[in-house]
Amino acid sequence: MISADVIIIGGGIVGCSTAMNLSQYGKSVILLEKDVAGRQASGVNAGGVRQLFRDICEIPLSLASQKLWNQIDSLVSSDCGFRPCGQISLAENEKEMHDFEVRVELLKSMGYSHEKLVDKKQLKQIVPYVSSHCVGGLYCPEDGVADPYKTTRAFFNKAKQLGAQLFEFHPVSAIERTAKKWVAVAGSKRFSAPILVNCAGAWGGHIADMVGDHAPLSKMASVLTVTARTAKFLDPVVLLEGRKLSFKQMENGTVVIGGGFLAKMDIETEKPVIDFTELKTMAQTVIDLFPFLKQLQIVRSWPGIMGMMPDHIPVISPSENAKDVYHAFGFSGHGFQLGPIVGQIVSELILEGRSSLPIDSFLIDRFTEDK
Numbered sequence: 298m299i300s301a302d303v304i305i306i307g308g309g310i311v312g313c314s315t316a317m318n319l320s321q322y323g324k325s326v327i328l329l330e331k332d333v334a335g336r337q338a339s340g341v342n343a344g345g346v347r348q349l350f351r352d353i354c355e356i357p358l359s360l361a362s363q364k365l366w367n368q369i370d371s372l373v374s375s376d377c378g379f380r381p382c383g384q385i386s387l388a389e390n391e392k393e394m395h396d397f398e399v400r401v402e403l404l405k406s407m408g409y410s411h412e413k414l415v416d417k418k419q420l421k422q423i424v425p426y427v428s429s430h431c432v433g434g435l436y437c438p439e440d441g442v443a444d445p446y447k448t449t450r451a452f453f454n455k456a457k458q459l460g461a462q463l464f465e466f467h468p469v470s471a472i473e474r475t476a477k478k479w480v481a482v483a484g485s486k487r488f489s490a491p492i493l494v495n496c497a498g499a500w501g502g503h504i505a506d507m508v509g510d511h512a513p514l515s516k517m518a519s520v521l522t523v524t525a526r527t528a529k530f531l532d533p534v535v536l537l538e539g540r541k542l543s544f545k546q547m548e549n550g551t552v553v554i555g556g557g558f559l560a561k562m563d564i565e566t567e568k569p570v571i572d573f574t575e576l577k578t579m580a581q582t583v584i585d586l587f588p589f590l591k592q593l594q595i596v597r598s599w600p601g602i603m604g605m606m607p608d609h610i611p612v613i614s615p616s617e618n619a620k621d622v623y624h625a626f627g628f629s630g631h632g633f634q635l636g637p638i639v640g641q642i643v644s645e646l647i648l649e650g651r652s653s654l655p656i657d658s659f660l661i662d663r664f665t666e667d668k
């Protein structure tokens with residue numbers, strides 16, 4: 298039996314960030330990952346570091362996480378490829394622009410000023426080559442982009458350096474309870490600790506079931522596409538208000554396109570298959586916005602598996618039914634930016650029994666019918 302103070306299941310950015318934070322506070326940590334840490338969503342995502350257009354209840358976490366991104370090198374001894382190039386959501390008509398105005402007023406009434414309205418003239422300065430049908434935007438200049446695999450591995454390496462025991466290729470197949478401890482079974486090995494943390498991403502619902510909790514988590518596969526290199530034409534990440542699109546030019550000139558285009562996925566084998574009708578819609582959206590890219594060649598598309606909650610916000614919560622178990626999963630396609638702060642929040646829950654940031658909206662019991 299291998300023992301520690303805490304067992305973490307899942308080596309994505311959330312699990313690695315939790316392992317790093319707990320190790321920093323002197324806790325002994327075992328992290329169990331079924332594949333390679335960063336193999337799933339955390340290592341293959343679009344790398345968007347975005348406060349823009351967050352669900353209202355995620356804003357305090359997102360703003361706090363941004364402060365950690367701004368000092369990411371001192372946190373994990375790697376720049377994580379983070380570039381604060383800004384993110385902008387575009388309005389293609391007056392109705393969408395009006396929606397932006399309403400949102401900015403709401404945020405202002407709550408004391409937030411990180412999202413800025415941009416008119417047509419300002420938009421042309423920020424995104425000079427965008428189609429002239431766009432009427433304005435909502436802009437967060439502090440936002441940016443990072444290298445997802447480099448980032449997840451940086452948290453993993455930092456946790457290791459601080460003494461965490463990290464086990465890759467160790468799928469947890471069973472969880473048992475003894476008088477005082479949790480035992481996680483992975484292959485022929487058994488691991489024990491008084492505290493268990495579920496950071497299993499799209500598989501978090503399955504781990505929750507194993508300890509007697511329930512969360513209506515579903516799996517979806519979202520696709521990213523990268524093009525051949527082209528001359529520099531874009532600084533910020535571009536999103537759309539009315540259609541699916543996330544669009545960024547990398548420093549090497551390639552363009553990475555995503556924004557929720559889905560692959561078909563065989564739930565049994567978890568093998569996603571690229572849906573070319575979705576890719577056609579994606580290409581048309583890009584051409585509508587940047588017509589001069591019509592001849593740009595697609596080089597590669599790849600899917601990543603996301604854990605989706607019905608209300609599109611994560612579970613960050615002590616267990617409802619099991620003693621000394623904590624959950625942080627179901628980030629519904631936008632958990633990369635939150636990763637640094639969520640590790641801190643889970644550590645606070647374990648060490649102090651409370652979170653310094655509001656997490657009431659993320660509790661797992663929000664799905665309990667007779668609550």
Ligand SMILES: Cc1cc2nc3c(=O)[nH]c(=O)nc-3n(C[C@H](O)[C@H](O)[C@H](O)COP(=O)(O)OP(=O)(O)OC[C@H]3O[C@@H](n4cnc5c(N)ncnc54)[C@H](O)[C@@H]3O)c2cc1C
Pocket residue numbers: 306307308309310311312329330331332333334335336337338339340341342343344345346347467468469470496497498499500501518519520521555600601602603625626627628629630631632633634635
């Ligand atoms: C294509 C795509 C683009 C995205 N773009 C962005 C973006 O631009 N910005 C953003 O903020 N977010 C983005 N996301 C979402 C983001 O990637 C995820 O929300 C985030 O990575 C979730 O991190 P995680 O650690 O919870 O999950 P994961 O990265 O999925 O990690 C969970 C880990 O648990 C492991 N695991 C599961 N079950 C077990 C078990 N039984 N035993 C051991 N290990 C287990 C898995 O192998 C996995 O490595 C995107 C996602 C996708 C798929």
